[in-house]
Every structure is written in C-alpha cells, then in structure tokens.
Amino acid sequence: MTAALFAEQVLNGLQLGVMLFLMAAGLTLVFGIMNLINLAHGSLYMMGAYLTATFQQATGSFFLGLLLALPATAVVAMLVELVALRQLYDRDHLDQVLATFGLILFFNELTRIIWGPSAYFLDVPEVLSGTVEVLPGIPYPAFRLAILLAGLAVAAFLFFLIARTRLGMLIRAGASNREMVSALGVDIRLLYTLVFGLGAALAALAGGMAGPILAVQVGMGESILILTFVVIVIGGIGSVHGALVAALLVGLVDTFGSVLLPAAAAEMAIYLLMALILVWRPSGLFPVNA
Amino acid sequence: MNPSQPLLSVRGIVKRYGGLAASDGVDLDVATGEIHSIIGPNGAGKTTLVGQLSGEIRPDAGQILFDGRDITTVPTYRRSALGLARSFQVTSIFPRLTVLENVALAVQAHAGHSFVFWRPAAEEERLREPAREALARTGLERHASSIAATLAHGEQRRLEVAMAIATEPRLVLLDEPTAGMGPEETRQMVDLLHDLRRDTTILLVEHDMDVVFALSDRISVLVYGRVIATGSPEAIRANADVRDAYLGEEYADG
Amino acid sequence: MFMKRALLVTAAAALFALPAQAAEKVKVGFIATMSGPARALGQDLLDGFKLGVEKSGGKLGGLETEIIEGDDQLKPDVGRQLADRMVKRDQVDIIAGVVFSNVMMAIAGPVTRAETFIVSANAGPSALAGEMCNPFFFNVAWQNDNTHEAMGQHVQDAGYKRVYLMAPNYPAGTDALAGFKRFYKGEIVGEALTQINQPDYAAELAQLRAAEPDAVYVFYPGGMAVNFVKQYAQAGLKEEIPLFGPSFLLDQSVLQAQGDAALGLYNTAFWSQALDNEANVEFVRGFEEKYGRLPSPYAAQAYDAARLIDSAIRRVDGNIEDKDAFREALEAADFQSVRGPFRFNHNHYPIQNYYLRKVVKDEQGRLVNSLEGTVFTDHADAYASECKMK
C-alpha cells in the first residue's frame, strides 16, 4: 500500500468513524441518562434518510431537505418517547430490548407503506458532487469530505453543549443524579424527552448525510445499528468521548480490515475487536461509573 | 492454630480513589473469640475496609492475613470457604426465595460442590437441617416458609445474620447489623450477638455506640483511613485523641 | 438421493397412470419474499405473474385459477413450511415464484418429492441445474452464471486487457465472477469480495483505483447495486474506468434510486423492455398501465412463468393430473416469451439469447435500458452436462 493510498484509506476510515459517532452519541446519551437501550435508534437513522429525500424533492435543495428532516425526525422520536418509551425507563434492559425490537418492526413496515418497497433516490447536492484532490493524485469525493467535516463539527458542538451549557450541565447531572436534577426544579421528564429528541436529530443527520451515498431503503438502519452498539460498548456506555474514540477506532479497523484481510476475517474483525476489548476492560474503554 | 496469633490481621492496607486515600495504611488485629468493633465518623473508610476484607475491593498495597494465611488477593467466594462470613450494611438477601431457602443456599455453598443437576435441593436434609438450626438461633423459625421480601426490616436483618452464621464461620464480619432498627429490634439483635460470641469471632462495624460499648471486647477507631486507636471500651472512652477526632461530639449527641 | 427416489416414484406413477380427467381448477402456490428489505423483488415477481394470469383472462389454460400467496420472509425454514402447507393442505398443482436461491434449495426437495411442479420465476441455483436437476423443477428465468458469462464475452470482445472484479462474498457472488471469467480471457488485476449487504465501498474503491484497471466488472444486486453505482460515480471513477455489470446491477428495480450515476453504463441480460417482439410490447405496455411503473426483468420472468403454465395446461387440455404429459407440455415451452426465442434445455433451464443493454433516458426522461446488441444466441448453462435427466 502506497502512502497516498494509505492516507486515502485513513480518510475513509475517519469518515465512517464520524458517521458512527453521530449515531453512537445519541444512543450513548440516551443510555447514560435514561438508562434505556434503544434498538430502534437505527429506525431514526432510516427515518432521517427518507425524510431528507422527501423534503429534498419538495424543496429542490438537499441542504434544506436535511435541515427540515432533523426537527421532523426529532418530533417523531419525541412522540414515540412520550407514547411508549417513557414507560420503559424503570424497566429492566430485557423489556427495553423487546419493546424497541417491536418498534423496529413497526417503523420498517410503516416506511414500506409510506415510501414503497423499492430503494429511494437521494442525490448528492450539486456543489458537493465532484471530487477534491486532497493529496496529489488522490481525488476524494467532495461529499464524503463534507461528511467528515460536518461530523467533526457536530462532535465539537456536542462537547461544547455538554461541557458549557445549562442543558449540558443538566445532562451531566441527570446521568449521575436524578434527584438532584429534580431538586433544581427541572422537569426531568421534559429533559428526557429533549435528550431523546437530540439523539434522534443526530441519527437523522447521519441518515440524511448517508442518503446520497447509500441506498435509502427499508432495513438500512439495522446494519448500522449493530455497528453503533459495538461502538458504544467499546467506548463505555454513557460516555460521549468514549463513543468518539471508539467510533473512529471501529471506522479505521473496519476500513483497513476490509482491504487487508481475507473476506471472512474482515467480516469478523470488528466483533473480534469488541470481544478483545471487553476481555481487557469489561466496561469498555471509558467506563462511566468507575 | 497458634492461640497467640490473631485470627484476622490487617497490615498497612492502602486503597486510593483518585487522589483520595480511603484506606491509608490500616492496621488491625482481631483475636480469636473476641467481639471487635470498628467505629468511625462518616467517610472514615469503613465501607472501603469492609470491601477489602470481604474481597470485593482489592487493596493497592498492604496485606490481609486470615489465620496466618495471606488472603489479600483471594476472591470473595473463597474467603467464605475459609471461614470468613459477612453480612451487608444494606440488606442483601434473596427477596423472592423463602427464608429457609435463603439460609439453605448459604449452607449449600459450604456443603460440597453444587454441580448437582438431578436431585432436588429441597429434599437434601443436609442443607435444610443446618439452615433450620440457624433460623432457630436467630428466632426466625416460624418464618421459614415465608417469602423473604415479606419479612419486617428487623427480621430481614436477622436473616442476614442467619445466612452468615449458617456456615459455622470462624469470623463473622457484620456490617451495621442494627442499621435502621427500632429499639426493640436492636435489643433483639444485641441478644443474638451475645449468643453468637460463644462459637465465633465477630468483627462488628457499627454506628450505634450503645451496641458497640455493650458488646465489644475491643474497639478500633478509624479516622481518615487510619486506625487511630485500639483498645478496650474503657480505654477508648478515655482516649483523648478519639474524643477530639470523633467520639466526643457524636457520643455526646448520640 | 431424493433424485433417485423421485425417479422411482415417477416410474411407478407412469405404471399406474389412469386415463386422466380434465381438472376443473388449477391451484398455484406463489411463494416470494414479501417482507423485509428484499421485498421489492418479490413484489415485482408477483405483479408480473398476476399480469401473466390476467393475459389469459384470469384462467390459466382455460382453467379456473386460484393463486395462493405466501411470504417466505427470506427465511428458508419459513419457505419450507409454506411449501409444505401449499402442497399438503391446499394441494396446489404448481408452486411458482421464489426470489432467493436459499429458499428454493429448502423447498425443492420436499415439493418435488410430493410430485408437485415448481416453476421458478427467479431463483436458479446451480445445484438444481446440475447434479440435483429434477423432473418436477423448471426454471423460467436463467441460471445464475449466464448473465455474467455474457458480460465476460462482451468485455473480451471489446478488447479490455486488465479487468478488476468485485462481488459480495456469497455463492451468487463467487458464481458471478466464475461465470465472467469463463468467457473473459484477459488479465484479472484484482478481485475483491465484500461483506454481504455492505453499505459502503469507499475502501474497496480506493484499492480499485490504485490497481489501475482498464475496466471493472461487478455483481451487486438490490440495495448493494444502488450503493455501489452511486459511490463509483461519486468517487469520480465512472469517467475514468468503464464499469460493467449484469442486469441486476442496473435493472428497473434499482435504476430510479441510482439516478444519473447509472447513466451510460452497460449491462447484459436475457431481456430488455426495448425488445421489439409482439409479446414483449404487449407486456411492457400492460405492466405500465396496470402498475404505473416500468417492468423489471423480475416482472418479465414471472410474466413468462404464467404464460408458460398457461401454454402447458392448454397443451394437455387441462389434464394437469397426468404429470408426465404435463411435464412434456412444460418442456415444450410452447408460448411467446417476452424475451424472443426461448426453449428448455434437458435440465429444465432456459436456452435463450443474452443481450447487451445500456442505461439511457427515454422520452419522458426516465432511466431505462436500451438494447445495444446480442451477445449470445441460444445460450445454455454450464451445469447441464452434470444433469443426468434424459
């Protein structure tokens, strides 16, 4: 592998990594604060992609479509939170796994009824359609570069949000001490709904940005869901910066695994990585409740 | 066994969390047959010490000797097999099993291996007989077939003790056995501990000074992760350091 | 083993065959994947088949026709249970449809053992074309390898010297590459097998570019096809290195989702909606009218499946109980196929033409495949020689 090719693969790995981070951040927050395992997080990703495509067709602009899809997905998610998930916070993980498994089936079928069984079209916006010469002789798709940058920007925003804002303070407090948050006079249920909406918007952002690259189709959420779980488990459930590190790690291992290892081994590499890390640290790289 | 050798001997154990030393070189000797109490203000490191003695927390440095044997790195379940039993500060029972089953499980842990797949445990008198004895001793025999979760608080605390003693341990580590009890329940517990001392050594971690001074042969005072004094109840009561550090205000208020 | 058993049973049936009465009704069990991500293909098959039945006025071969639908969920064991129920409870005469090879492999044994005919409208596993070929099994679509062989021939003819190959890492994928290589004799500069249902090919595309091939041949069906074609264009590779594929990469079921990324790409198929024969013109027009979309090859295959069954029932005058006669009638394939010339090989797989197609825009600006030429005429599959059937 030449140095230029290596650099390109690093970019590919990082791009997959930030995508996984967008998914993992929401999932890990929801787990850390509400103690909820949400298998249907992948459905929100799918929802984001479909809504972006629909709004893009309506408005003629990808960016406008994406911008509309984020709050729309968040609203759908918050409705689901209000109706169903809210009842699950105090249940054990098993109940949560089951109920959100049911949600996956529901969302998949709903999508199929609304948008039809075939893959849906979503194109790269005109301004990002070409390639950029990131290194001499290595053209890299502009859109992928944009995803990478957008992902990093969101990561920075998220860290700022959590570290510096009142909402972030509540999120941090909520994760460790529900009573204290209540004592501050904050409606903890509202906080939960907001956090869930935030996670959904992040998933929608990932889905919307993946739409032009991938087939927008029913079931697209499941393949990334399992990888996302691998990421948050490796990072330590509830830890946002753990999620970032693990997402980039998984992105790189997956990318290099698929070009360096024989096919069968590449498929198993990620899971092997996870098993090894859990043997070494049973609560992930950055355990939250040490 | 060497009678002059302490049953449990703690040598300079240290456990740090971040910059804070929860155990900062704790030394402690518990002699065979005594009731030895550990007292100390909140945050003195009692919970950490209990965790290290029971094997749930591994010390950063130092040694724990049980009957002359180094058990510093021995896992929890094996300490129990060596004869070191414990009760928990926050009631820790099997709430959905019956009272008898709770104790029978404790007996089972010490009655050979449990890779028995066919013979019903409920028919093993070898498990149930000692369990019933322990219940009789703790005054719970009439509750034998009740679901443990339905017992009153004081009864659950006694069930804790019953589970600890059912295995005829050589040392029982009792972590605040009277926590949350009313005066009548506390009195019953004190009677129970008096009765127990005939067969076993007791290491008592306790907040209630009346209980401590009524029962203890010796008392160790833990402050900021160190034992600042060890001695008879009279000596402790007279100790100026102890009074300064802790006993004075609390006991006076108590 | 069950091959031998089936032959014995057939012989016995022939001995005791009574003068057959014309049946009043024909029952067809239609098994397809109707739920889950792969549902689009099942829907195309079902729609095509129903249109084919409608063409006979809702009566296949003039008989009252009942279609019993079943969703295999892409689970072979569910498919098996459906087939069992259709054969035993509903006593269907024919089982048709079936999208995926694994489902077909699970139902082929028990159904043929019960002497019920299978008319596969899609799944064409090589085992059933070769050593496990069966008197009760017919495939009216194609054998998996054929389309790839045709493209191998075309890429060879077009003079490309260095080709890079990609496919998902599963039997259909490795078969595809083997089929291509059976007719392409130039240098293979690289071969990448990717994870099944892999969404992102960025890493493999970087490797591909670095290998500097003259041409690229890939096999990706369904959602993978959409992903790959879009990403290939986005990486700027489409202008640099010509991309070729089988029809699955670029057929009507995925074209709209691929958009302009697919425009101008060549692919091979046994059929094109642009084929100018009477049956096809009628089919394409009828399909568009009824369903409001252009037919995919899957729909064409299923339509032909219905037409084949219709022709065979007519040929035996409705005596579908006479299995031997009915088999001969199916073998005769006496119907106007939408793909032009069509006949069965002795292994009950098609002998047909394979065409070169190109993705273009039609007058309405829709993406369609135009007909660019014929690669193979009367092409059979490579496994027929392993089939011991007559």
Add this chain to the structure above:
Amino acid sequence: MPKITPGTLGAVAAVALLLALPPILDLVGAPFYVDVATRIAIFAIAAVALDLVLGYGGMVSFGHAAFIGVGAYTVGILSTHASNGTLLFDGALPIGGTHSALIAWPLAVLASALVAFFIGLVSLRTRGVYFIMITLAFAQMIYFFFVSLETYGGDDGLSLWERSSLLGLDLYDSTVFYYLVIFILIAVLVFCRRLVGARFGRVIVGARENERRMNAIGFPTYRYKLVCFTISGAIAGLAGALLANQTEFVSPSLLHWTRSGELIVMVVLGGMGTLLGPVVGAIFFLLLEDVLSELTQHWMIIFGPLLILVVLFANRGLLGLLRRGTGNDTR
C-alpha cells in the same frame, strides 16, 4: 413426592393433548398442521433452553440463534459428507460424515455446547447491557463465519440430502417425526425441571436474585453461570439439529440476529423463569406470525406494536396473566 396437584394434572392433560394431536388433526382433515406443530415444538425446545439462562439465570443472551445454527450446521455438514462420500477431516485420523442421528445429534449438541462455553467464557465477565451486546456480537461473528463458509454453501445454505436415520424410524413420516420431537421436548422439560430444583438450579436462581450475596456466601457464581450457559447452548443446538432435519436445509438465515430477538420474544411472551412459559410463548408467537402473515402483507405493523403492548402490560407473560388470578406464580 408425586402429589396430585393442579400442576401435575395440567401437565398430564397437556401431554395427552400433545400425543393426541396428530390423530385429531387427521380427523378434522388438517394433517398438514402436524408439521406446523413439529416446528413449534422445535422452537419451544430452543425457547426453553434460552429461558434457562434468561429467565432462571437472569442472563439476557441476545445470541442464542447462533447455537441453533451451530447445531443445525453440524447435522448438515455431516450429512453432506455422508452423501457425497468425502471426508470431513483428512490427515492422520480421517473422519467422514454420517446420517446417523445417534452420532450426528450428540455431535451437534457437543458442538453447540463448545461454542456456548467459549462465548460464555468471555461474555460472562461482563454485566448488563455489555452482556447483551457481546452475546449479539459473538452471534454476528458466527453468522458471518457461516456466510463465508463457501464449502458448505455460504449464504445460499446447505441442503440436507437425507434426514437423519434413527433406530429404523421413518423420520420422513410427519407423525413419526412429530412424536420424536415431542418426546425430546418433554425430556428437555423434565431435565430442566430437575435442574432448576436441584442444587445447581438454586445457585443459578440465587445468582439472578443477588449475585453479590452469592459470592459473599461462598459461591463462585461465574463458574455456575458458565455451565448454565453451556447447557443452554447445548439444548439450543439440539433444537438446531431437529430444525435442520425438519427443513432438510441449513443456512445462515437461521443465525440472523433477529432470530435471537424472536427467541427472546417467545420466552418473555410466554413467561420467563417458568418452564411452560417458553413453550406457550413459542406456540403463540409462531401461530400469531402465521395467522397475521396470511391476513396481510403488512403484518409487521400489527406485530411490532403488539410486542410493545405485551412488554408494557403483560411482562410476566401469558402464563403470568393466567396465573394472576390464582396467585400461583413460581417466578
């Protein structure tokens, strides 16, 4: 010990019903449903296996489909080699395939047990969500292993050329196969019943209730949980061997992660930590799936919310609902 209790009576009635099912179905002209009942019974065995770790042991395994798959593949692979006369292993000790159930099925159980042992060895070091996710990850690894196992059909799967042979029984006969599966189901139930009542079962339940306390009173719970996980995997492997025989086909789709999810649904639907619960759950789940999918193509849109309702309002399972009135709850 054998007292006549409502429970014993119920069990006798249930067994009688199971035994009488084929003639009854024959009588009402629906003999096909014997096959459906067989498939349900096979999944019931797998669900009981899962309940051992999930309901009794409190270990939420999200990867039990892998053990079914390993069992099924063992039978499939042995059968393939027996059919084409090739060797499974070459070298110093050449091993061929077999159709014999007496060899293939125990090997299937053994293979699944081994896989379960190694997965458990690593997974049981973790807790809670980590355990759920690591079992899922291992199951995915095995899924991809079989997908890429080209010798044995990869993603297309593997046809069983023949059903296993067992003591001259005609396993192609639906009724015979049904009785065999029912016999195995009852045997598994009896075994599990003894197991949960024996010392071993007490330790498993104790670890579910309060693992810290179990350690403190002297149980190395990890070991017991590992053995429990292994036994559960072995029984699931047996179900896999049976399923391979019924379907006469094995493919990676058996190991898909949604299959593990469905098994959990069966257990919870019926009632965790009871032995009949998973059986009831398997019956209900598979019949519901069957009825709904005949009703509409979009049956998942009913099934999904139904699942949520079950979790929200009947999370002790159907058995729990039935027993709520009588207060007879063994959980």
